[in-house]
Amino acid sequence: MSINIARNNKKRIVIVGGGFGGLQLANKLKGSDYQVVLVDKNNYHQFLPLIYQVATAGMEPSSIAFPFRNVYKNRKKNFYFRMAEARAIVPEHNLLQTSIGKIEYDYLVFAAGTTSNFFGNKHFEEVAMPMKSISEAMGLRNALLANFERAITCTTEEEKRELLNIVIVGGGATGIEIAGALSEMKRYVVPKDYPELNWEDVHIYLVEANDKLLHTMSDSASKAAYNSLEKMGVKIILGQRVADYTNREVVFENGDTIPTRSFIWTSGVTAVRIGNFNTELIGHGGRIMVDEHNRVKGLNNVFAIGDQCIQTEDAYPNGHPQLAQVAIQQATLLAANFKRLSKGKDLRPFHYKNLGSMATVGRNSAVVDLPKLHFSGWVAWLTWLVVHLRSILGIRNKIFVLLNWIWNYITYDSSIRLIVYARKAQEIKDRELRESQTHLGEDVLT
Ligand SMILES: Cc1cc2nc3c(=O)[nH]c(=O)nc-3n(C[C@H](O)[C@H](O)[C@H](O)COP(=O)(O)OP(=O)(O)OC[C@H]3O[C@@H](n4cnc5c(N)ncnc54)[C@H](O)[C@@H]3O)c2cc1C
Structure with missing residues (x-):
């Protein structure tokens, strides 16, 4: 079974994961000479820094989620989204195996982030x-x-x-x-x-x-x-x-x-593992080892960005911190490098600019570490609010989050304290996933 996207005369970049890195890369490739396919296991981008406010009933989940189809609605040509989980890679045939079938790539970019680390327990x-x-x-x-x-x-x-x-x-x-x-x-x-x-x-x-x-x-x-x-x-x-x-x-x-x-449990993260990925290419924290161009070592047309990869430079001998800015900056450079590649130019190396x-x-309390300045308290809290509000995707979400914060600040009341279980739907989805796993497990081997 293969994902149903027709090839055209353009080279195809498949991006796995539409988080901070993957989405930035897809956005920066707008108008490029590539066909771009974004694959994510969810149909929305999530703004992780505010997730704790959802967990504590302070914010609606929809305020920090953004549907990918909304992002792509005005880009009919050369941009595709598929809701699927990446499962395995067959580099010798340039194939990615997903939960809904195989997809062929010219370039593959892993940007699948991390998952909770229970340290093997x-x-x-x-x-x-x-x-x-x-x-x-x-x-x-x-x-x-x-x-x-x-x-x-x-x-x-x-x-x-x-x-x-x-x-x-x-x-x-x-x-x-x-x-x-x-x-x-x-x-x-x-x-x-x-x-x-x-x-x-x-x-x-x-x-x-x-x-x-x-x-x-x-x-x-x-x-x-x-x-x-x-x-x-x-x-x-x-x-x-x-x-x-x-x-x-x-x-x-x-x-x-x-x-x-x-x-x-908030005790640490480990990079998302893609099924059969060669363990020799996996470094500290389960992160895929990449060179200064974010190219996976030994795989010419496979790249990794953001939390899922580990890349060293003189100032970061143990790899960059797992932060949104690293993912965004790597994605921005990789998009520029793809454009350079299509023109036969040399790739530029990545250097992290620590923001x-x-x-x-x-309430009224935060801590901020800038490269040359550390501060805390009310000013830090205001800085935190502005930075996070600016980073949330979409005008609608920005307005909702801002109104929510103002309301909570004035009334000391949080918005939604509903207990909602989606039990039956989840059971059906889990069963379907198990069945497709059995089926696709056979598929990738043939
Ligand atoms: C609770 C929390 C709070 C945080 N707060 C901050 C903060 O305040 N500031 C900051 O800079 N950083 C913060 N971070 C870290 C920051 O969110 C990450 O560094 C950043 O999200 C990394 O971006 P990424 O693109 O590498 O991965 P992510 O943004 O995690 O995106 C990964 C994407 O891949 C998808 N995916 C995963 N597995 C698969 C698969 N097998 N197949 C298909 N799709 C898949 C996911 O659905 C997701 O959309 C926080 C992280 C968490 C968990």
Whole structure:
């Protein structure tokens, strides 16, 4: 079976993943001499930096998602989107195997990002709640709200404690952002929505194996985040590793335990693996090793950008940080290089321009690390708001997010606290996927 796209006289670039990198690449190839096919397992681009606001019922999922067909609606020629999952690559035949069939390429670009890293612990993978996509964030929102509902009617203090304790594993930017948002939810939403509960019984724990929060950022950012979260009542546990989650208890390596039914995992990422990809080409963090042109080592017409690849340069001997800016800058250069290729010109090497990093800790509080300047507090928070608002795709989404923030800021109220399960639809989709996997598993071998 093959994906139904007719070849024309143009060379075809297949992009796997329409995140920050893949979408930028597709956009920058507009008007080029190539036929561009974007393949993504979802039919929308997701703005990951605001996903924690969906998980904490602060924002509608549609405000941070953008359908690919909307992006391409005015580009009838030479641009195609296919909703499919990349499964395997057959480089000797220039073929990519996907969940809906094979596709032939002249150039292939992997931009499939990362997935949660459970460090090989299958049990954590099954029981922990990750927050790496809109669907996971919605699952988390459902679970948190359902636990509050249940806490009102449960009959024992033990069960109530489990329901109202929330444990977040991972003190990076995602961990501190969700800890901050949950502590605001505890302070401002719980008393209004659940007056039968005592909001002070809700305990939020943030656990980090390192001896500081935000260990990839500056010391001043780390300290400022720690102080803000502590003031907001978050219980921060540093230098401790979680060993197990059993009988509704998080168990630490030193034997300490915390009873909870909300075991949230933000402890790291690993690059998305494409089925049969040669393991010799995979480096640290499961990332595909690429040269200075983002070309996969040893594969002349296959490239990788963004979080899924690892590329070194003098200033970044261990690879670039996994940030949106890296993906966007690599995609911009790769698009220019494709245009140069079509004119027979030499490719230009990539050099990352560090624009800084930031994280928000809650209302009026954020930390910003610029190359030569670190600041925190209200000004940092305003900077965070402006930068994120500018980066969201689409005028409609920008307006919705801005209005939502203004509303939340004035009313101390978050927008949508619905518990919605799409059970039947998900079961059917999973069954279809399993069936197609069996079928396509045979297909790629023949
Ligand atoms: C919760 C969270 C918050 C973050 N906050 C920030 C921040 O504030 N600032 C910042 O700079 N960075 C932030 N990051 C990191 C940033 O989002 C990534 O560095 C960036 O998204 C990388 O872009 P990418 O294009 O490589 O991958 P992604 O943006 O992750 O896109 C990957 C795409 O590939 C698709 N895909 C995955 N597997 C397959 C497959 N097998 N087949 C087809 N499609 C597939 C996915 O659906 C997705 O659309 C955050 C990340 C997370 C998870």
